Amino acid sequence: MIRILLPLILAVVAFFGPWLGTYGFDLGEPTIGCLLDFQLSVSGACAPSGDLKQMLVTYTMILGGVGAVLSILGLLPLIGRLTSLVVMAAGLSGLAASVMFVLAMVNGGQGFDVVGLGWGAIATGVLGLMTAVVGLGGVRGESQDY
Numbered sequence: 001m002i003r004i005l006l007p008l009i010l011a012v013v014a015f016f017g018p019w020l021g022t023y024g025f026d027l028g029e030p031t032i033g034c035l036l037d038f039q040l041s042v043s044g045a046c047a048p049s050g051d052l053k054q055m056l057v058t059y060t061m062i063l064g065g066v067g068a069v070l071s072i073l074g075l076l077p078l079i080g081r082l083t084s085l086v087v088m089a090a091g092l093s094g095l096a097a098s099v100m101f102v103l104a105m106v107n108g109g110q111g112f113d114v115v116g117l118g119w120g121a122i123a124t125g126v127l128g129l130m131t132a133v134v135g136l137g138g139v140r141g142e143s144q145d146y
Contacts, residue, residue: 003083003138004071006131007090011064013127014057014094017120020101024120028058035062053104056097060124063090064131074138081139088135094128097121 015024015032025032027050034046048058067087074083101121106112 002134003074003087004068006127006134007064007067007071007087009064010090010094010124010127010131011061011068013120013123014060014064014097017123018118019057019121020105020116020118024057024061027054028061031058032061053097053100056093056100057124060090060094060097060128063093066090067131067135081141084135084138086135088132088139091128091130091132091135094124095132096128098125098128 013024015028017024019027028048031046031048034041039046048055063086067083067090070079070083070086073079098121101117102112102125105117110116
């Protein structure tokens, strides 16, 4: 159950949360718009835009949603291990995006300002770490029935 909820919450927080004065839905606009129109492509016009940290936010949203859907199918033994890899990738993507936004803030001369960073970046970093640990536990074969 936790492998379903954590990636889903991670994707929602990354989508709705503020990231250095902008919101996740602004960062992932072209790709998320294409996916909502059932254009299952992340290349061409649907490719994530911006620099690496902005693309990581988009990948966090995509991998979190895919990980949550796959986790429902993960009740089957073989798919369960593959699901855990996607969940772990979603967590690492969210953690990396948060760290890159913090580094961009510090390197920009602003110092570390929690209010300026935004709760979306902080919550995505924390949830990303938790999601990566849960995904790693699933890869190792641990039961997450709590």
